[in-house]
Amino acid sequence: MQTLKIHTNKKLLPVSIALALGTLSANAYAIQITATADYTIGSTGPTNDTKSLDTATSTATNIDILAGATDDTFSGNSIFYHTYGSTDKTFGARVSGTGVYDISSSITYVDTIFNDTGTEQAYSFDFMVEQGGISVYGIPTATQFAYADYDIEIFFNGALVFSTFSALTLDASGTTFSGDELLGGAYTGGNSYSWSDYFGSAALGTLADGETATLEYSMTTKARGNIAAAVTAEPVTVCEGFGGGEAECWVETGAIVGGSTSRSGDPYNIYGHGAGTQFSLVSTATGTASVPEASSLFLMGIGLAGLGFGYRKKFKLS
Numbered sequence: 001m002q003t004l005k006i007h008t009n010k011k012l013l014p015v016s017i018a019l020a021l022g023t024l025s026a027n028a029y030a031i032q033i034t035a036t037a038d039y040t041i042g043s044t045g046p047t048n049d050t051k052s053l054d055t056a057t058s059t060a061t062n063i064d065i066l067a068g069a070t071d072d073t074f075s076g077n078s079i080f081y082h083t084y085g086s087t088d089k090t091f092g093a094r095v096s097g098t099g100v101y102d103i104s105s106s107i108t109y110v111d112t113i114f115n116d117t118g119t120e121q122a123y124s125f126d127f128m129v130e131q132g133g134i135s136v137y138g139i140p141t142a143t144q145f146a147y148a149d150y151d152i153e154i155f156f157n158g159a160l161v162f163s164t165f166s167a168l169t170l171d172a173s174g175t176t177f178s179g180d181e182l183l184g185g186a187y188t189g190g191n192s193y194s195w196s197d198y199f200g201s202a203a204l205g206t207l208a209d210g211e212t213a214t215l216e217y218s219m220t221t222k223a224r225g226n227i228a229a230a231v232t233a234e235p236v237t238v239c240e241g242f243g244g245g246e247a248e249c250w251v252e253t254g255a256i257v258g259g260s261t262s263r264s265g266d267p268y269n270i271y272g273h274g275a276g277t278q279f280s281l282v283s284t285a286t287g288t289a290s291v292p293e294a295s296s297l298f299l300m301g302i303g304l305a306g307l308g309f310g311y312r313k314k315f316k317l318s
Helices: 015-020 294-317
Strands: 032-041 044-054 062-071 074-086 091-098 100-114 119-137 146-156 159-171 174-179 192-195 198-207 212-226 230-243 246-256 259-265 280-289
Touching: 032 062, 032 074, 032 091, 044 062, 074 100, 091 100, 091 212, 119 146, 119 159, 119 212, 146 198, 146 259, 159 192, 159 198, 198 212, 212 259
Parallel strands: none
Antiparallel strands: 032 044, 032 100, 062 074, 074 091, 091 259, 100 212, 119 192, 119 198, 119 230, 119 259, 119 280, 146 159, 146 212, 159 174, 230 246
């Protein structure tokens, strides 16, 4: 088993070989990372915040979008987001809101895999999703609600090889869970669903020697609601779950504004949870070494012969 090489810098073919094959190639494989947030607060919006990074045109190694905002017409309406990504494979996405709001934020990472091992390879992608969670709170009336979800997807050459999605909805009838329970196990009730570090592996497929493929990772978090206010005489304890037994709680009294939070991140173990680095692309040889086609050998022979003739001519003139 050998670790896959990911080319993110320019790799020039030797000029003699390029001439022999009739091409001059520069296999420059760039990483693209995009962070985006879209939101409305009350009747204000929509608003978009997007940053992108492309290593083919930029020397930057990370992007980060972070902001909070309130609605001027009612201070109880608010949103917050923090979404980031870097070329050393650290990611996170968090959104939250209170009152009347609708927000989503995502981070997308795209890289190119190049098989230059000399044989066909079968690839797998080992990854980790750091502890996170979704939560909702408030005292909704018949027409009010609070909602949060997360969605994580991995694509190989455009084909979906891994996905997980979960959501919580709070309305007048209570809290409902939907989606899968892959990250945090069985939902046991309540207004939050969280998970500790999740370790996964996705079989990507095979590449022949010299073939390339695109690996794409995307993480999206969403929150929305319209619980503007509810008057209660009893204090209400509000908690946001972070997974791993961690939580942040506070007490609200009086006019309670509802809200929700979704947070996820770090498939590449930036915070060091677990043992060692949890991100890797692994390849296993499945075929024999590739043999150049006769036409390629012929062209290469002509090119090398031409180079040899030029060298001889230069030597005689010296």
